[in-house]
Amino acid sequence: MGGNSDMKLIDENGIRIDGRKVDELRPMKIEAGVLKSADGSAYVEIGKNKVLAAVYGPRECHPRHMQNPAKAIVQCKYNMISFSVSDRKRPGPDRRSVEISKLISEAMEYVVFTENYPRTSIDVYIEVLQANAGTRCAGLTAASVALADAGIPMKDIIPAVAVGKVNDQVVLDLNKEEDNYGQADLPIAILPRTGEVLLMQMDGHLTQEEFDKGLEMGVKACNEIYELQKDALRRRYAVVNGETDEESKEADEDVTEEA
Amino acid sequence: MARSIVSEIKRDHIHKLIADGKRVDGRAWDQVREISVQTNVVETAEGSSRVRIGNTEVIVGVKMTVGEPFSDTPNKGVLSTNAELIPMASPNFESGPPDADSIELARVVDRGIRESQMIDLEKLCIEPGKKVWINFVDIYVLDFDGNLFDACNLGAVAALKSAVVPAKANGLGDDYPMPITCTPISVTSVQIENSILVDPTLDEEKVAAARLTVTTDDNGDLRAMQKGLSGALTLDQVNTAIETSRRLGIEIRKLIG
Amino acid sequence: MNNESTTRELVLPGDLLDTGTMKPGEGTYVQDGNIFAAMLGIKNVKSNFVNVIPLGGRYIPAPGDMIIGKVIDIGPSNWLVDIFSPYPAPLHVNEVPWRVEFGDTARYLSVGDTLLAKVLSVDETKRVQVTMKEQGLRKLQGGQIVEISHSKVPRVIGKNGSMIQMIKTYTNCRIFIGQNGRIWMDGSMDDMVNAKRAIRMIDQGAQTLKLTERVKEFLESVYRKEE
Numbered sequence: 001m002g003g004n005s006d007m008k009l010i011d012e013n014g015i016r017i018d019g020r021k022v023d024e025l026r027p028m029k030i031e032a033g034v035l036k037s038a039d040g041s042a043y044v045e046i047g048k049n050k051v052l053a054a055v056y057g058p059r060e061c062h063p064r065h066m067q068n069p070a071k072a073i074v075q076c077k078y079n080m081i082s083f084s085v086s087d088r089k090r091p092g093p094d095r096r097s098v099e100i101s102k103l104i105s106e107a108m109e110y111v112v113f114t115e116n117y118p119r120t121s122i123d124v125y126i127e128v129l130q131a132n133a134g135t136r137c138a139g140l141t142a143a144s145v146a147l148a149d150a151g152i153p154m155k156d157i158i159p160a161v162a163v164g165k166v167n168d169q170v171v172l173d174l175n176k177e178e179d180n181y182g183q184a185d186l187p188i189a190i191l192p193r194t195g196e197v198l199l200m201q202m203d204g205h206l207t208q209e210e211f212d213k214g215l216e217m218g219v220k221a222c223n224e225i226y227e228l229q230k231d232a233l234r235r236r237y238a239v240v241n242g243e244t245d246e247e248s249k250e251a252d253e254d255v256t257e258e259a
Numbered sequence: 260m261a262r263s264i265v266s267e268i269k270r271d272h273i274h275k276l277i278a279d280g281k282r283v284d285g286r287a288w289d290q291v292r293e294i295s296v297q298t299n300v301v302e303t304a305e306g307s308s309r310v311r312i313g314n315t316e317v318i319v320g321v322k323m324t325v326g327e328p329f330s331d332t333p334n335k336g337v338l339s340t341n342a343e344l345i346p347m348a349s350p351n352f353e354s355g356p357p358d359a360d361s362i363e364l365a366r367v368v369d370r371g372i373r374e375s376q377m378i379d380l381e382k383l384c385i386e387p388g389k390k391v392w393i394n395f396v397d398i399y400v401l402d403f404d405g406n407l408f409d410a411c412n413l414g415a416v417a418a419l420k421s422a423v424v425p426a427k428a429n430g431l432g433d434d435y436p437m438p439i440t441c442t443p444i445s446v447t448s449v450q451i452e453n454s455i456l457v458d459p460t461l462d463e464e465k466v467a468a469a470r471l472t473v474t475t476d477d478n479g480d481l482r483a484m485q486k487g488l489s490g491a492l493t494l495d496q497v498n499t500a501i502e503t504s505r506r507l508g509i510e511i512r513k514l515i516g
Numbered sequence: 517m518n519n520e521s522t523t524r525e526l527v528l529p530g531d532l533l534d535t536g537t538m539k540p541g542e543g544t545y546v547q548d549g550n551i552f553a554a555m556l557g558i559k560n561v562k563s564n565f566v567n568v569i570p571l572g573g574r575y576i577p578a579p580g581d582m583i584i585g586k587v588i589d590i591g592p593s594n595w596l597v598d599i600f601s602p603y604p605a606p607l608h609v610n611e612v613p614w615r616v617e618f619g620d621t622a623r624y625l626s627v628g629d630t631l632l633a634k635v636l637s638v639d640e641t642k643r644v645q646v647t648m649k650e651q652g653l654r655k656l657q658g659g660q661i662v663e664i665s666h667s668k669v670p671r672v673i674g675k676n677g678s679m680i681q682m683i684k685t686y687t688n689c690r691i692f693i694g695q696n697g698r699i700w701m702d703g704s705m706d707d708m709v710n711a712k713r714a715i716r717m718i719d720q721g722a723q724t725l726k727l728t729e730r731v732k733e734f735l736e737s738v739y740r741k742e743e
Contacts, residue, residue: 035402036314037349039572048302052401054347058574058602069641077346077354082397083304083320091343091397092356111529113545113554117576118641120602125347127399129318130301148529151573151667153555155545156530193530194547230528233556237526237571264598266586267628268700272660279705 007181010167016178018047022171023217025161025224030141030232032149038125040150042232044142047175048132050084053142055150058120066121071114076105076124078139084131100136101126107140107160107189107198113153122152133179134162137187140199145229149236157233158198159225160189163214165206170213172221186211188218192226195219263351265465273466277452283462289503291446291458296413296514298421306422306437310414313460314404316348319396319414321422321437325385325429326393336383336391340369342398342411349403363485367445368398368411370483371474375443378419382438385431392424405461408472408485412445417515443482444511445474446504450492455499457507471497473504477512527553533566543568557667575601575666575696577644581635584661584694585646587627592619597631597646600663600696605644611636612648630656630700632692656692659702662712664719666697671727672718679718679728686735687711710738 010016020026026047035041038054045051061067066075078101082089093101104126112122124146126139137160144158164174165184174182184204190197206214273283286292292313301307304320328335342365344352357365372378383392396419398411422437449459449467459467468490474483481501486492492500527533533544534551544566545554553559557568577583577599585597588604595607607625609616614624625631632654636647648654664672672693673680684691689703689711701711714731721727 035316035347036404037402038347039574050301052347056346056350059350060602060604079345081318081320081343081399082341082395083301083307083322086303088322088324088395088397091341093354117574117602120642123346125345127345127347127401130303148556149572151555151557151570151665153543153573154529155547155552155554157528191530233528234526237556264586264588264628266630266661267626268630268656268659268661270628271658276705281705 008167009178009181010169010171014169016166016171016175018175022169023220025173025221026175028225028228030145030228032145032232032236038146038150040146040148040152042142042145042149044138044145046134046138046141046173048130049128049135049138050130051135051138051142052127052129053139053146054125055122055143055146055152056125057122057150058117058152059123061119061121067119069118072112072117072120072122074105074109074112074114074122074124076101076108076126076143078104078126078128078136080128080131080135084128100139103199103201104136104140104143107158108143108147110196110198111144111155111158111191112147113155116153122147131176133174133176134187136199137161137189140189141225141229145232148233156191156193157226157229158189158191159222159229160187160199161218161221161225162187163218163221165204165210165214170210170217172217184210186214186218188215188222190219190222192219192223263465265462269462270466273462274452277454277456282456284460286458288454289457289507291409291507291511292460294413294511294514296417298417298515304418304422305425306418306420308414308417308421310410310417312406312410312413312458314402315400315406315410316402317398317400317407317410317414319398319411319418321418322395322397323422323425324393324395325390325431328384328388328391332380333388334384334391335380336378337393338369338373338378338380338396339394340365340372340396340398340415342368342400342407344400344403344407348400352400352403363487364407364411365398367408367472367474367483367485368415369396370485371412371443371445372396372415372419375441375474375476375482377416377439377441377443379438379440383424394419394422403461405459405464406447408447409445409458412443412474413511413515416442416444420515441477442512442515443474443476444504444508445472445483446500446507446511447472448500448503449488450490450496453496455496455503457503471500473501475505475508479505479508525559526556527559527568528556529553533559533568538564538566541565541567543570570667572665572667575599576642577601577603577605577635577638577696579635579637581695583633583635583646583696584656584692584698584700585631585633585696587625587629587631590621590625590627592621595621595625597633599633599635599644599646600666600694600698601644603642603644605635605646607631607633607646607648611646613653625655630661632656632694632700656700659690659700660708660712662699662701662715664697664699664715666695668719669693669695669697672699672715674728679731682728682732683711683714683735686739687714710735
């Protein structure tokens with residue numbers, strides 16, 4: 001947080017520099033199944049953020065000492081590509097991306113039925129192609145669509161969004177300028193159906209009232225994002241209604257014999 | 260890793276098909292897969308592209324900063340090419356610093372650009388001996404189904420051609436287009452069963468004995484080459500690969516204007 | 517019986533499937549007395565159980581499954597077999613139809629060989645053992661391998677084997693289907709191309725309707741031309 005609250009980011013009509021109202025999301029687009037090699041994948045654009053996520057697994061866990069005999073481990077690697085930001089970022093992990101990767105792994109581990117796949121690893125790769133504040137939320141949003149696309153057993157799909165404070169007002173989904181010059185940033189991931197909080201960080205300065213208001217906005221936005229996530233998956237697996245009697249239900253009766 | 264071991268059945272099948280005059284996907288020996296090129300895909304880069312060749316996909320960005328020239332070329336901008344084989348792209352890529360494969364890849368792409376003098380580096384000199392433009396060409400492989408050399412070459416060249424020098428933001432006058440002199444295009448062939456096949460898929464690469472990448476310029480002259488893998492090529496096969504590269508290079512060059 | 521589903525309804529993880537009248541089946545979980553989808557797939561109701569039939573995902577071995585494996589490593593008394601699953605499976609020398617001396621394993625099967633085998637056992641931590649000691653199980657040679665999602669295997673087989681029988685009849689190919697999603701076929705090069713295309717059609721269109729008809733149309737169009 002730059003904390004430079006003198007910078008005018010919201011006008012007297014409550015309109016932000018990119019034309020949004022305080023409780024409005026940036027335009028968002030989600031696509032599922034965008035890569036061929038990965039088991040599951042998704043692409044998310046929110047405002048000027050462009051994020052790609054891929055899932056491999058469950059697969060044999062390397063290194064071996066990481067294996068858990070009781071369940072799968074979820075290993076996320078969040079990364080910003082070198083030209084996704086205005087000053088070229090050196091390729092490779094930094095402390096920030098290691099921290100974000102850890103939080104996203106933990107959030108996903110909660111929804112994945114890891115006990116179905118002992119000793120394996122479910123690997124999630126998030127690549128930020130173009131960054132404009134809110135990439136960890138866009139990354140988690142994309143990653144959970146990619147998990148579902150990979151056919152991974154999971155409780156639910158996770159939507160994520162950031163709320164914050166700009167010019168003493170609580171706003172939804174900070175853009176880069178608001179993130180740089182705002183007074184608080186509160187990225188969250190909340191499951192719409194249960195209200196369970198799976199990711200929450202905060203920096204800056206919020207009163208209890210501002211936090212409550214922000215959370216309310218965030219929950220509402222998570223609901224919206226959740227619908228977009230599901231819509232992306234439905235489009236990918238468009239299904240025609242009709243009969244299902246064409247297939248053998250019992251795999252065992254199936255002949256593996258030669259003709 | 261389990262997936263990188265090619266089954267004997269697959270190897271025999273590809274060989275048999277080729278002996279029969281066919282490829283797995285039905286292409287002719289000298290036919291490249293469908294290519295798509297998008298440019299200006301990332302706003303935060305000075306130039307960028309996303310290129311697909313079949314199911315292989317790469318994204319390339321060019322970032323430019325003001326820095327010091329090398330002492331032996333005081334009046335020339337600097338080019339630095341880097342390739343990342345990120346684990347997103349293949350079950351067999353691992354995280355970590357660039358390995359031999361990605362270094363070779365970046366160096367072959369770099370050579371095509373450098374040796375063809377595609378960028379007029381002298382026009383990227385701001386103050387001789389003190390200040391020049393440094394170009395970082397960063398290539399990320401997103402989806403891997405063979406022939407990274409050509410996908411990365413095409414991506415890098417397309418990104419450079421779309422690049423705008425950010426002079427204004429650096430207080431150096433108006434922005435101007437990247438000074439480009441020509442369009443180097445690489446075309447890679449592999450040898451399987453003594454046949455020379457262009458633009459190999461991943462399966463073809465896995466069973467190939469030898470590989471040859473040939474980069475030509477707008478005149479059809481040779482600007483960079485790289486022979487790879489542990490098999491040998493005959494001189495006739497080398498000439499076939501060169502001829503194919505020159506001929507297909509003309510068509511591919513048209514795709515990026 | 518009446519509640520057999522007649523629609524192919526796509527469900528996503530977290531979708532509510534039932535509020536308490538049915539029993540939770542495969543691919544579901546229960547929370548507060550309600551049944552939810554635990555994965556992306558097709559909702560299926562059978563004998564008062566609500567299930568989700570997956571459209572993808574990895575093959576998880578079960579004892580008795582016929583699978584097609586690939587040898588990826590050799591030890592002195594076993595081979596390690598990739599079974600197109602997160603779990604590689606050892607094949608012990610006692611589980612092959614030959615008498616193999618200790619340390620002599622490489623003479624019988626090498627890395628890259630393809631096997632028709634059966635899952636012998638799977639323990640709680642998914643340690644798998646496979647066997648070739650049963651009639652018909654053997655090393656596969658020639659032909660080619662097609663890999664599809666294991667979840668599409670029942671569709672490739674079809675009701676009472678009708679789909680695969682149709683493909684075999686038209687293409688004259690010999691075909692083995694592993695429960696793990698690997699399919700081996702052998703025949704003339706052209707016939708294999710057609711069989712492979714038919715299988716790919718099923719793999720990609722397994723959630724769409726009238727698949728049998730579409731595959732039949734395709735095969736008919738190819739083989740009528742050739743006559």
